[in-house]
Structure formats: C-alpha cells, structure tokens
Amino acid sequence: MSTRIVTISHAWGAGGDNIGRSVADRLGFRYVDEEIITLAAEKHGLDAAVVADVEKRRGLLARILDDMADAPMIDPGVPTVLLMPEAAGFTRREDLRALIVEAIREVAQRGNVVIVSHAAGIPLAGRDDLLRVLVTASLATRAQRLAESAQRSKGDAEKLLKDSDAARADYFLRFYRIERELPTHYDLVVNTDVLTPEEATDIVVAAARVH
DSSP states (O other): OOOOEEEEEEOTTSOHHHHHHHHHHHHTOEEESTHHHHHHHHHHTOOHHHHHHHHHTOHHHHHHHHHOOSOOSBOTTSTTOBOOTTTTOOOOHHHHHHHHHHHHHHHHHHOSEEEOSTTTHHHHTTOTTEEEEEEEOOHHHHHHHHHHHHTOOHHHHHHHHHHHHHHHHHHHHHHHOOSSOOGGGOSEEEETTTSOHHHHHHHHHHHHHHO
C-alpha cells in the first residue's frame, strides 16, 4: 500500500516542524501538529489547555494529576463543562493519554496527512501505509541554531535543549513506556547537521513515494 501517513518526530532545533510542513506541501497532504490536542479535547468536551498540560508534563495541573484518584472530570449532566479542582476531581492521566492516542489514530485513519507531534509514529506502528521519520541533529548544531534564532548565548541554548531533551525522554517513558528512543522506532532517520531543510524534505518525500 502507498504511503498515506507520514509521522515526523524531532528534537528541538533539528528543524522537523519546518520539514514536516514542506513534506505536506510537496505531497499534497494535510499538516497536523498541536491540532491533535484540540481534536481530542473537543470530542470529549475537555479544555484543550488541560489536555495539553498533561501531555507535556508541565504546570500545576500535571502535578495534581499525578496524585489524583479516578474521579471523573466531566459532570454527566453537563457534558461540555470542565469542573475545577475543588469540584469532582480530574480524569486520570491515563485517560487523557488515551484521548490523545485516539485522536492520532482517527486523524491517521483519514489518510493523506503529515503528523508532526506527540510521537505519533509510536501508536501507529504496524500500519502498511505509514512512514515514520525522525529528524535529528547534534546538540552543538541545535544549540547554534537556537542561539542565533532566539538571540541567546550558546550556553543558554544548550541548557534549554538539554532540558527539552530530558522532557522528551520523560514523555516517551510516561506516555508510551519506552525507556529509550531508538532509531529502530522509525523507518527513516534524517540528520540535519549537514542536510539542508530542502535536502531533508527531498529525502522524506522520495521515501514516502516509494514506500
């Protein structure tokens, strides 16, 4: 079966989001990133910010969720109302994860899509119409890019990237129970240390067309 879904995972500073947009444009596919969060939230009447906070493991809500029991988030009598902490509690972390995975699978099922978010290639693994791509680069290269684009010192940029990489590893562990992200989780690994965004795009598009 020909490729109908391309997932692009990427380290911050590797250029994966821009490459993903270019790939989608070249293939005539829809581009989806944080929209996954909105789709998951809207379908179940949740606040998108709540779902995103849990998914990204940041903010007070994420910390509260770690300690909450199984109380429902939604008042069954008012389907679209999000209850506050002092009310009935929160949906479990696992439930919110399930919502995001469900949204990823629904978007993928429609086909002709590039998903650049939420390690989408992991829950979609096994599909014969899927190309899973990792866009990466060395810490030094990524730090240089971030320092130039954000007008920061290279030292500050490296610290931000190390924190981001640690959060990414934590996400894989907590969300998918993957202790270490490996090249074998992907069908194609693209290193942008040397490759330009245009060259990387060409490689991904070519792989999608022959896959």
